[in-house]
Amino acid sequence: MKLMRKAALVLAAVPAIVFITPVGSASAHGYISSPASRAAQCAQGALGDTCGQARYEPQSAEGPKGLKNCSGANGAFRELDNDALPWKVHNTGSSLTLTWTFTARHVTRDYEYFIGGTRVGFVSGNNAQPSNPTTHTINLGGFTGRQKLYAIWNIGDTVNAFYSCIDLNINGGGTTNPPPTTTTTRPPTTTNPPVTTTTQQPPAGGTWAANTSYAVGSTVTYGGSSYRCRQAHTSLTGWEPPNVAALWEKV
Amino acid sequence: MKRLVIAVAVLALAGCGGEAVVPEGQGAHGHGASSAAPPVPGASARFNDADVTFVQMMVDHLQLGISLSQVGLAKATSQEAKDLAGAIDVTQREELTMLKSWLKLWDKPEGDGANLHVAHGGQPLLDDKVINEAKDKNGAEFDMNFLNLMTGHQGAGVEMALDEKKDGMNPETTAYAERVIATRQGQIQQMLKIISGP
Numbered sequence: 001m002k003l004m005r006k007a008a009l010v011l012a013a014v015p016a017i018v019f020i021t022p023v024g025s026a027s028a029h030g031y032i033s034s035p036a037s038r039a040a041q042c043a044q045g046a047l048g049d050t051c052g053q054a055r056y057e058p059q060s061a062e063g064p065k066g067l068k069n070c071s072g073a074n075g076a077f078r079e080l081d082n083d084a085l086p087w088k089v090h091n092t093g094s095s096l097t098l099t100w101t102f103t104a105r106h107v108t109r110d111y112e113y114f115i116g117g118t119r120v121g122f123v124s125g126n127n128a129q130p131s132n133p134t135t136h137t138i139n140l141g142g143f144t145g146r147q148k149l150y151a152i153w154n155i156g157d158t159v160n161a162f163y164s165c166i167d168l169n170i171n172g173g174g175t176t177n178p179p180p181t182t183t184t185t186r187p188p189t190t191t192n193p194p195v196t197t198t199t200q201q202p203p204a205g206g207t208w209a210a211n212t213s214y215a216v217g218s219t220v221t222y223g224g225s226s227y228r229c230r231q232a233h234t235s236l237t238g239w240e241p242p243n244v245a246a247l248w249e250k251v
Numbered sequence: 252m253k254r255l256v257i258a259v260a261v262l263a264l265a266g267c268g269g270e271a272v273v274p275e276g277q278g279a280h281g282h283g284a285s286s287a288a289p290p291v292p293g294a295s296a297r298f299n300d301a302d303v304t305f306v307q308m309m310v311d312h313l314q315l316g317i318s319l320s321q322v323g324l325a326k327a328t329s330q331e332a333k334d335l336a337g338a339i340d341v342t343q344r345e346e347l348t349m350l351k352s353w354l355k356l357w358d359k360p361e362g363d364g365a366n367l368h369v370a371h372g373g374q375p376l377l378d379d380k381v382i383n384e385a386k387d388k389n390g391a392e393f394d395m396n397f398l399n400l401m402t403g404h405q406g407a408g409v410e411m412a413l414d415e416k417k418d419g420m421n422p423e424t425t426a427y428a429e430r431v432i433a434t435r436q437g438q439i440q441q442m443l444k445i446i447s448g449p
Contacts, residue, residue, distance in 0.1 A: 036447040044443045059406050101399050103407040104374045133399045233338035236437025238430045246341035
C-alpha cells in the first residue's frame, strides 16, 4: 500500500516535470527598432560585447509591469540601464514616431511611454495581438534637449512587460541634460565593420570577406578554394562559402 | 512491487530529456566523405529530446521564413531588401533539406511546428495570415514592414538556437545552432541598419 502510494506520487510528479522543462527561456517578445533603441543598437553590434545578452536577444528585456528602466530589472540586460555607455542619440522634434519589432505577438494590454515620471504616450492594445507593423506617434510635450524615453509594452495575459529605452535630443536643445562625456568616445568598430552597401564587385579572385556585397558571378577564394557567387547577397559570418552551397558554387 | 515503482519512474523519466542512439551503421552519413562538401551534411547518431524539438521547430520556422522571403522577393522595392530576401530564401531551403534528412535519420516526425511553438510558450510572429497581409502593402511601406517582420522572425530563431546550444547534445545540431545564431544576427544587423539608419 505504501509502495502503491509511492508509485502514485512518482506518476503525479512526472507531468509536472514534463510541463516545467520545455518552458525554459522560451519567451520572445519585442523592442523598438526605429528609432534605434538601446537594445536595437546592441543587436546592430554597435557596442560590441558591452551589451551582454541584449546583443543576442534585444527583444527579451522583460520584467514585471510598472518599472521605469531599460532592462526590465533583468540582470542579463543590465547594461541597457547604463547611461554612461555611448548610446546613439536620436534628434527629434516634439512629435516622435516609433516602430516596434516583435519576435512573438503577445496579447497586448497597452503601450506606455515615459520621460522621467511623466507619461507622454499611451496606446491601448485592446487585449489583442499587435498588428504589423506596430507604429505609434507620440507628443513629447514640453520636454526638450537630451532625454531618455522609456517605451513599455504591457502584456495582456502575463504580469510582465517589455522595456525599451530610446535616447533623444528633442528640438535641438541638448542643454537640459548634457550627455555624459563618454558619448564622444565610441569604441573602435574593428570587431563589427559597417555593412558595405556599395554594389561594386570585389576584384575577381579576392579573398572572401564578411559584410561585403557580392553580385552573381563574383568569384572569391576561401580556405584555398575558389567559389563563384550564385545569389546576390551581403556576406556575413556563418555564410562562409563552404557553409552555404546555396550562395557559393565551388569552381 | 518496488521494482515496478522504479520501472515506472525510469520509463517516465526516459520520456523527457532522455537521449537516443541510432543503431550502428545508420548514422553519420556525412562523415569522412571527401573534402568536397556533401550536399546534405549528415547528423551523427547521438541526440536528445532538445535536439529533436529544436530541429522540428526549425523546420516550421524555416518554412515560414521562406514564405516571407518569397513575398519579399516579389514585392521589395529596394535592391538591398530584395537581395536579402533572395539570400534568406536559398540558404533556408538548404537548411530545410538538411534538417528534414536529420529527422528521417533519427526516425522522428517533422511534427506540427505551430503546435510545438505554442507548447513552448511562443505566439509565433508569422503565420499565413500575417504573411498574406504583408502582400497588401506597397513601395517603401512594404519594404519596412517586410524587414520588420523578418527581423523579428529571425530574432525568434536566435532564441531557439540559444536554447539548443544550452540543452542539445548532438554535435551537428549544436554546430548548426551556432551557425543560426551567427547568420541571423548578421541578417538582423543588416536589416536594422536599413530600418533605423547606420
